[in-house]
Amino acid sequence: MSSLITRRALVKTAALGTGALLAGCDRVAELPAARKILFSGEKLNMGLQRALSNRHSLAPEYRVDQMSPFFRTNGTSNPGTPEYAAMVADRFASWRLKVGGLVTRPLAISHAQLMAMPARTQITRHDCVEGWSAIGKWHGPMLGSVLKAAGVKDSVRYIVFTCGDLYSGANYYESIDLIDAFHPQTILAWGMNDQLLDVGHGAPVRLRLERQLGYKHAKYVMAIDAVASLTGIGLGKGGYWEDNVDYDWYAGI
Amino acid sequence: MTDATRSPDIPPPGTATPIYRHRLTTRIWHWVSAITIFIMIGSGLTILNAHPHLYWGQFGANADHAWLHTVRAPSWLTIPAGYNLAIARRWHLLFALVLGFGLLFYMVSSLLNRHFQRDFRIRARELTPAHLWYDAKEHAALRFHDPKQPNARNIFQKLAYVLTIFVLLPAMILSGLALSPGMDAAWPWLLDLMGGRASARSVHFIAMVGVVLFIIVHLALVILAGAWPETRSMITGWWRIPGHDKREDAA
Numbered sequence: 001m002s003s004l005i006t007r008r009a010l011v012k013t014a015a016l017g018t019g020a021l022l023a024g025c026d027r028v029a030e031l032p033a034a035r036k037i038l039f040s041g042e043k044l045n046m047g048l049q050r051a052l053s054n055r056h057s058l059a060p061e062y063r064v065d066q067m068s069p070f071f072r073t074n075g076t077s078n079p080g081t082p083e084y085a086a087m088v089a090d091r092f093a094s095w096r097l098k099v100g101g102l103v104t105r106p107l108a109i110s111h112a113q114l115m116a117m118p119a120r121t122q123i124t125r126h127d128c129v130e131g132w133s134a135i136g137k138w139h140g141p142m143l144g145s146v147l148k149a150a151g152v153k154d155s156v157r158y159i160v161f162t163c164g165d166l167y168s169g170a171n172y173y174e175s176i177d178l179i180d181a182f183h184p185q186t187i188l189a190w191g192m193n194d195q196l197l198d199v200g201h202g203a204p205v206r207l208r209l210e211r212q213l214g215y216k217h218a219k220y221v222m223a224i225d226a227v228a229s230l231t232g233i234g235l236g237k238g239g240y241w242e243d244n245v246d247y248d249w250y251a252g253i
Numbered sequence: 254m255t256d257a258t259r260s261p262d263i264p265p266p267g268t269a270t271p272i273y274r275h276r277l278t279t280r281i282w283h284w285v286s287a288i289t290i291f292i293m294i295g296s297g298l299t300i301l302n303a304h305p306h307l308y309w310g311q312f313g314a315n316a317d318h319a320w321l322h323t324v325r326a327p328s329w330l331t332i333p334a335g336y337n338l339a340i341a342r343r344w345h346l347l348f349a350l351v352l353g354f355g356l357l358f359y360m361v362s363s364l365l366n367r368h369f370q371r372d373f374r375i376r377a378r379e380l381t382p383a384h385l386w387y388d389a390k391e392h393a394a395l396r397f398h399d400p401k402q403p404n405a406r407n408i409f410q411k412l413a414y415v416l417t418i419f420v421l422l423p424a425m426i427l428s429g430l431a432l433s434p435g436m437d438a439a440w441p442w443l444l445d446l447m448g449g450r451a452s453a454r455s456v457h458f459i460a461m462v463g464v465v466l467f468i469i470v471h472l473a474l475v476i477l478a479g480a481w482p483e484t485r486s487m488i489t490g491w492w493r494i495p496g497h498d499k500r501e502d503a504a
Contacts, residue, residue, distance in 0.1 A: 041347030053439030131304035134312035252435025
C-alpha cells in the first residue's frame with residue numbers, strides 16, 4: 001500500500017519536475033545573471049575550438065561528384081532595392097567593393113579587377129544554422145590578399161562586411177576576426193559551381209568562411225571595413241542576427 | 254569525499270542490511286547528467302524543429318532525399334517553449350560541455366575507483382542463453398537482485414548501462430562534434446567516422462532516441478525495484494535491499 005503511494009508520488013514528482021524544469025529553463029534564461037552564464041558558452045566553445053585547432057586548419061574539401069545537385073538559397077534571395085536592381089542591370093560594371101576603415105590604402109575594387117586577382121577554387125560544405133547543409137564549388141580571391149593590398153593597420157581586430165540587402169531598413173552586416181580573415185579558405189567568392197555567382201547566392205560577391213555557419217557568409221558584399229572594435233557598429237554585437245536575435249557571433253559550432 | 258574512498262559491499266558498523274552502492278562521483282555525475290540530459294533533449298528538439306528532416310551522407314537540404322521527416326516537437330517539450338533557435342542553441346551548446354566533460358570525468362573516476370571493472374564487467378557465463386533466460390524470468394517476476402550478491406548488477410542492467418555509457422553517449426557526443434564546422438576543420442576524422450555531416454545529424458537523432466528509451470526503462474525499473482530506496486541510494490550512496498528490511502515497507 002505504502003509503496004504504491006510512494007511510486008505514485010514519485011511518478012507525479014518526476015512528471016511535475018520535468019515540466020517545471022522545462023518551464024524553469026525559460027524563466028532562468030530571463031534572469032540577467034543566468035543569461036550571462038548561458039551566453040558564456042559561446043566564449044567557452046570558441047576558446048576550446050581555437051585551442052584544439054591550428055589557426056590554419058582547413059575545412060574539409062570535397063570532390064566534384066560529392067556536390068549537392070541543387071544548392072538552395074537562404075536569407076535574402078534578392079535584395080530588391082532600386083540600387084541593387086541597377087547593379088544587376090549593368091552586370092555590376094559600376095559596382096565597387098569599397099575596402100576601408102583602418103587601412104593605409106583604401107580601395108575601390110571593380111568586378112573586373114576582383115575577377116583578375118589570383119583566385120582559389122574550393123568545393124566546400126555550407127552548414128546552415130537550421131541544420132541543412134549543401135556542398136558547392138566556390139571561386140574567388142582570398143580575403144587576406146585584398147586586406148594585404150589595402151594594408152591593415154596594427155590596431156585592427158575585426159573585419160566588417162556591409163551588404164546590399166536590407167533587414168528592417170538597415171544593411172545586413174557581419175564581422176569576423178583576423179584569424180578567420182587571413183585563413184586561406186576565407187575567400188570573396190564571385191563564382192559558384194563554375195558560373196558567375198547568381199543573385200540568389202549573393203552576387204556579385206559573397207564571403208566564404210568555411211569553418212563557421214552560413215549566416216556569417218555575408219552575401220551582396222558592398223563594403224569591407226577594418227575596425228578596432230565592434231562598438232558603434234549596428235548594436236555592437238558584430239552582425240544583424242547577433243544584434244537582433246541573440247545568435248552567437250562565433251558560429252564555428 | 255570520505256565515503257568515495259570507502260570500499261563498497263562493506264556495511265557500516267551497527268547496521269545490518271544497508272550496503273554502500275553508489276560512490277560520490279557516481280552520484281554527482283548521475284544528478285548532473287539527469288538535469289543536463291533534459292536540457293539537451295528540450296533544446297535539441299527546438300533545433301530539430303528548425304529543419305525537421307534527416308538525411309544520410311555528406312550533405313542534405315530540402316531538395317535532397319530525406320529518410321525521415323520528424324513531427325514538430327510540441328512547445329511543452331522544447332526549450333525554450335516558444336520557438337527560438339538562438340536561445341535553444343545557447344542552452345544546447347553550453348550544456349553540451351557539461352555532458353561531454355561530465356562523461357569524461359565519470360569515465361576516468363570510474364576506471365580509477367574500479368566502478369566499471371567491478372560492476373559493469375560482463376562475464377562470458379552471463380551471456381549464455383541459459384543465464385539470459387534465467388535473468389529474464391527473474392525480471393518478469395520483478396526480482397532484480399540476487400539475494401546472495403545483492404550489490405551485483407544483473408546482466409540486463411550491465412548491458413543497458415554499458416550500451417548507454419560506452420555506445421549511446423559517446424555516439425551522441427561525437428556526432429554532435431561532427432556537426433560543428435569548426436570541429437570538422439580541427440578533427441576531420443569526425444566526418445569519416447560518421448560518414449558525413451548529414452549522417453552525423455541522423456546519428457545524433459538516433460542516439461537521442463536511444464537515450465530516451467533508456468531513460469523510460471530506467472525510470473520504470475527504478476519504480477518497480479522500489480522508488481524511494483533506489484532514489485535514496487543515489488542521493489546518500491546507501492541502499493537497503495528492498496524486502497529485506499520490514500521497516501522499509503512501513504515507512
